[in-house]
Amino acid sequence: MVRVIMLSPPGAGKGTHGRWLTQQTGAEHISSGDLLRAEVARGSALGRRLAEYSARGDLVPDKLILSILMPAVVAAARKTGGYVLDGFPRTMAQALRSARWGLELGLSSDAVIYLTAPEEELISRLLDRAQREGRVDDTLDVIKHRLAVFTRETEPLVDYYRDRGILLEVSTDRPEQEVRADLRDWFQARGLISPGAGDASVVSGAAGAVADEASAVASEASA
């Protein structure tokens, strides 16, 4: 089962292409942004803390994102053994943490998809999305801040994953079908999309170990 990280600036299409990859591979789609927004919508104390960072376009602290994300990774590991991680990792500390889980649990990522588009295109897509979805962080000032945060905190991960030989860089400044064709070719060439890709694989031992770490992270975050 394939394990993919979607790494891209806001507006480059990691949600759209991540969902498509999920359909192609049968892996679980885990969007850190969706998980955060769900927690905010629940109106919990944690959700109120998260909302402050997200509304400003800042990253939420690593400890908080880990406490939200780990249970979803546990569930994905139990269910399919694969994942499409959309929006995580986003800092070098998160990348190193996730590499450590990968080694400990036999859940290392096979592929990192780095989607790109020119900055003015990203801004225009996000402003369009603001009309459709009304996300509080899709105002021009906050969008520009999120792009700057991407450049400072997340872009260094591109070289880190390129050096590991698992990075595919794809421009999304062209028709969606072309992007999908490139993704499909690349995954097929590496044997990462196969006819049996939708089958569930059993990784209960690993999932149990992730669960232990998840509860440790959660109690640390609530401390």
Ligand code: ADP
């Ligand atoms: P986008 O890629 O359009 O910025 P996301 O939905 O992926 O949107 O993320 C929205 C917000 O959620 C981010 O601006 C940030 O505040 C928070 N967030 C999401 N993922 C992470 C992460 N891995 N680490 C820290 N903050 C995160």
